[in-house]
Amino acid sequence: MKKKVTQKVKQKSSNMKKTSSVRSSAPAAKAVVAKAPPRLEAKPDPRFTQAVQNYEAGLKAMQQHKFDKAKASLTKVLEGPSKELADRARVHLNTCNQQLGKSTNTFKTPEEHYDYAVSLTNSGDYDNARSHMERLLKQHPKADYAVYGLAVLDALTNRVEDCLRNLQHAIKLNPSNRYQARNDSDFAQMADDPRFTEVLYPEPEGESSSSSAAGAAANKSRR
Numbered sequence: 469m470k471k472k473v474t475q476k477v478k479q480k481s482s483n484m485k486k487t488s489s490v491r492s493s494a495p496a497a498k499a500v501v502a503k504a505p506p507r508l509e510a511k512p513d514p515r516f517t518q519a520v521q522n523y524e525a526g527l528k529a530m531q532q533h534k535f536d537k538a539k540a541s542l543t544k545v546l547e548g549p550s551k552e553l554a555d556r557a558r559v560h561l562n563t564c565n566q567q568l569g570k571s572t573n574t575f576k577t578p579e580e581h582y583d584y585a586v587s588l589t590n591s592g593d594y595d596n597a598r599s600h601m602e603r604l605l606k607q608h609p610k611a612d613y614a615v616y617g618l619a620v621l622d623a624l625t626n627r628v629e630d631c632l633r634n635l636q637h638a639i640k641l642n643p644s645n646r647y648q649a650r651n652d653s654d655f656a657q658m659a660d661d662p663r664f665t666e667v668l669y670p671e672p673e674g675e676s677s678s679s680s681a682a683g684a685a686a687n688k689s690r691r
Contacts, residue, residue, distance in 0.1 A: 519548025523557060530560060533593035539564040578608050585617060594625055612641035620654045631655075632663055639667070 522544040529538035542564065545557035575581035581604050588597035598621050605614040616638040622631035638645040649655055650668050658664040 513549060515549050519545050519550055519553050523553050526557065526560060530564065533591065533596060535564040535567045539568070578604060578611055582613055582617065589617070589621060594621055597621060610641060612638050612645060615641060616645050620652070623655045623658050626657065628658070628661065631658060632667060635667055
């Protein structure tokens with residue numbers, strides 16, 4: 469009896485092992501992962517984008533000393549949705565108004581007007597500087613320093629012919645301008661032009677006439 473019971477137990481154990489091996493050979497079920505819904509990105513406010521563009525355009529115009537143009541761009545920023553940008557724009561607008569106020573001021577003396585034009589030249593605002601020099605010259609046609617200032621602007625902006633003409637005119641009105649021009653670094657670009665050298669270092673009249681007489685005599689002897 470004991471042997472039969474033992475055999476039945478062994479057979480049952482063997483059947484359980486076969487069942488487990490069959491189960492383990494079955495393919496595992498794939499886990500289903502739910503996909504997250506796509507995120508909807510908020511589109512930028514076109515009014516804010518436009519305000520930023522106007523602000524940047526205003527700053528660029530200020531750097532170029534075009535304060536009228538800068539003021540127009542910065543004023544548009546005030547109409548935009550950004551309070552922070554609007555506050556910054558107001559600060560720059562005050563600067564524009566101050567600069568524009570200077571350009572329309574009535575100067576007390578021609579020298580004061582000239583000094584302002586020179587300050588514009590030194591800051592690189594050549595267009596406005598020229599405008600003020602020409603305006604000053606219309607009011608005071610014999611202001612040699614204004615003509616000299618135009619010659620400087622011509623040299624800085626590579627207007628060679630205008631530079632030579634204005635410099636000659638300034639020297640004619642006031643010969644001391646010749647000596648000033650010799651030491652003026654603003655004329656550095658003109659240094660290699662022989663005509664500029666002739667304006668600054670003309671031959672004395674005596675030397676010029678004697679050299680022409682000697683040349684005429686030499687030509688006569690050759691004949």
